Amino acid sequence: NAVLQAPALYGAKLIAEPWDLGRDGYQLGRFPPGWSEWNDRYRDTVRAFWKGEGGIIGDLAFCLTGSSDKFEHKGRRPRSSINFVTAHDGLTLEDLVAYEKKRNAANLEDNHDGTDNNLSWNCGAEGPSDDPKVVSERFKQKGNLMATLLLSQGVPMLLAGDELGRTQQGNNNAYCQDNEIGWVDWELADEMDREFLEFVKSLIRVRHAHPVFSRLKFFHGRHIGDSAVKDITWLSLEGRELTHDEWHLSFARCFGFHLGGDTGEYFSRSGEKLVDDRFILLLNADRDQIAFKLPPPDLGKVWKVLIDTAHPDINGHGTEFRARESYPLQGRSLVLLIHRAGGAKGDNKDDQQTLSFDDDGGNGGS
Secondary structure, three states: OOOOOOHHHOOOOEEEOOOOOOOOOOOOOOOOOOEEEEEHHHHHHHHHHHHOOOOOHHHHHHHHEOOHHHHOOOOOOHHHEEEOOOOOOOOOHHHHOOOOOOOOHHHOOOOOOOOOOOOOOOOOOOOOOOOHHHHHHHHHHHHHHHHHHHOOEOEEOOOOOHHHOOOOOOOOOHHHOOOOOOOOOOOOOOHHHHHHHHHHHHHHHHHHHOHHHOOOOOOOOOEOOOOOOEOEEEEOOOOOEOOOOHHHOOOOOEEEEEEOHHHOOEEOOOOOEEEOOEEEEEEEOOOOOEEEEOOOHHHOOEEEEEEEOOOHHHOOOOOEEEOOOEEEEOOOEEEEEEEOHHHOOOOOOOOEEEOOEOOOOOEOOO
């Protein structure tokens, strides 16, 4: 609180790494309003889910929606959570999908430094690989992790170079490496690195164009005002709302949710109320394909594919699915679908402005 009141810091963004040595050193969620905090619980949960750990979809749901279980008190908002999958300590995103064991010999500490709890999966081969299946799986896993991060409520934090395929050759404690291990290579000589950069750009465009992905308030799973749908609806594989028991199934690795973009309180700089689109996000960390049934038409009749990490070639091309139709959700993949606000019940009221979104991912609205 004393830091918040310092005149020299007026208007500054205050961000804490909420942990330290000693008793009670770990303070995630305990900072006062006005602070944001690095959320390592987010990091570990997202990594564990995409690594294939079952029974944690409830934990992941909290992370995807701003970690209200940690931050929704004393008037704090979703922006209190600084979400990240990688940081300056630990593996880069490229290495997270290529190494299951740290490679810290270059640090001259007999590989004893750095954590052994990386929650990483090498996609079938340890270290560099030219196996097409391994390379493809790694590209998809990077997409899953990056899309999860950029489509979560809260403030996303990217490690410099993750969007470029930067590797530290498996070193997860490279603070002492002032050389190619620790440097960022900006050349983008590899075609897949260029493709991944474009994928990250498309995700950022979606986030910027649609305020439903950066809400000012937490979700509560209920109707807001006179909205036709809930602010968020959690979806089972059968296209209905998840039951209490389903949240706790030990083998659960797949679920989805519907975002009612027209239920939020969004305003333009001129004070006009904005109506965002509706979205469905599907996440499947199981290795097998799942026929995920889309929800009934009251949540949206027609859904257009924006992102499918298993088929990056269709991103933004607008393949459409109808309500109650089954989406072929590939193993270890993430899918984002959009339903335009103009076709939703209650949209386009006289005092509301509908956000527009170009097919190529550009922001054509306010």
